[in-house]
Ligand SMILES: C=C(OP(=O)(O)O)C(=O)O
């Protein structure tokens with residue numbers, strides 16, 4: 001029966017397709033004593049063989065749809081299945097302790113996982129722990145007669161339904177078949193949502209109940225513009241949404257005409273509308289949407305896509321591809337921002353009560369300097385291919401910025417001394433996303449070349465509201481005058497020192513925020529590539545003098561997020 005749900009619209013567009021439940025089955029079991037040792041061993045061997053067959057197919061499919069690199073992870077899984085040390089230990093446990101295969105498997109696997117995880121100085125072995133965990137799940141599913149979801153096997157158009165998607169789950173989605181996704185959890189600025197926007201697939205997060213409501217293969221309509229989800233729609237609803245999808249495509253075609261134009265306001269002021277990227281592959285979207293710069297390259301995805309720490313050469317190639325691909329247009333590359341909701345299997349981080357307030361970003365880089373220095377060397381080498389700007393994430397204090405800068409200067413001097421070419425036009429800036437730094441923006445502005453405001457984090461830290469938690473999403477208020485005052489302070493401070501200020505948080509592409517930012521004189525607006533043309537079209541009809549009056553009123557007189565939103569909507573006909 002037709003049913004309607006509402007979630008948080010996270011990526012534009014409309015999709016109509018069948019649900020694919022990316023939901024793990026319950027793999028719990030009871031430990032029992034067995035008498036038929038041979039029978040139990042055979043059951044384990046059968047599960048191994050079925051897992052192996054399944055992995056062969058998955059590997060082949062993954063290679064076809066995602067490429068050889070993505071497929072290689074499954075080789076590691078098959079190696080574990082073929083490892084007599086692992087399988088032998090399970091069989092011995094079955095026969096020596098007379099326990100069922102499930103219990104033997106789980107105990108042996110736990111033993112291997114903790115052994116690998118303890119090798120903190122060997123990233124390669126640490127990464128094996130994640131592989132053992134994955135393979136164990138697969139074998140267990142066969143022992144219990146349950147089916148694991150295998151997204152790599154998807155070969156028809158689907159809408160993914162999941163409790164939550166990690167950024168690495170999202171990276172594995174094949175755009176050819178995955179037409180949209182809907183999750184129970186998450187907020188608009190969670191990284192999976194950001195990635196959906198760069199993949200240009202509609203997405204709705206924070207629906208709370210989609211996994212409980214949607215059945216496998218049930219037809220769904222996902223409206224990523226409004227956040228509406230329709231389960232088992234009527235023919236009339238399907239027709240209505242096909243029309244909406246067509247209207248959306250038409251609107252996009254209209255914006256597309258602005259692709260080769262500059263971003264100029266009605267009163268003739270020029271601003272930079274830039275794009276955010278996660279990998280060099282996103283460059284196509286940046287060029288297709290006519291962005292004037294890259295305002296944020298989130299390099300952590302390079303680390304997340306790799307099975308081990310990427311080498312200096314790997315990184316150099318990626319950075320060079322992006323810088324060269326932009327053909328002289330500025331490229332802001334941010335050093336690694338791991339931690340929070342972004343993890344590396346081969347770099348286990350401490351268990352933390354509050355990962356977003358913990359060991360993250362520049363805090364890791366300054367602590368694990370070998371990782372940081374490798375990245376800086378790769379960036380320095382790539383600087384010769386265009387206009388590179390480097391920024392550091394999560395800077396909270398001036399000493400942090402100074403230390404990061406000193407390390408950069410040290411690596412640069414070493415390269416110059418070794419006779420290697422390095423650009424003499426690299427700007428060094430920082431993300432403004434920690435309130436403590438924003439409050440002291442006037443002091444920071446004297447030492448940086450630029451600021452890039454990271455509203456995704458700045459809002460969560462200022463409002464004390466987790467950016468990915470749908471239960472507190474009502475507090476996630478980009479237009480709250482408290483946020484606007486910080487933003488204005490950051491922009492004014494940069495300008496006072498003759499520096500530029502950009503914004504690369506999601507708010508930079510928000511049609512309510514853009515008029516206010518124009519009023520405050522923000523120089524660079526960096527957003528999901530798919531928002532670039534929409535924002536350029538909006539700018540064209542706004543005058544900065546009018547917007548200044550609007551932003552002054554928002555900052556000085558209004559008191560709530562909603563009041564600001566209402567005022568801007570009215571004043572700009574939105
Ligand atoms: C752009 C930002 O960084 P990230 O979303 O990667 O945390 C931000 O915090 O606004």
Ligand SMILES: [Mg+2]
Nearest residue numbers: 433454456457
């Ligand atoms: Mg951030």
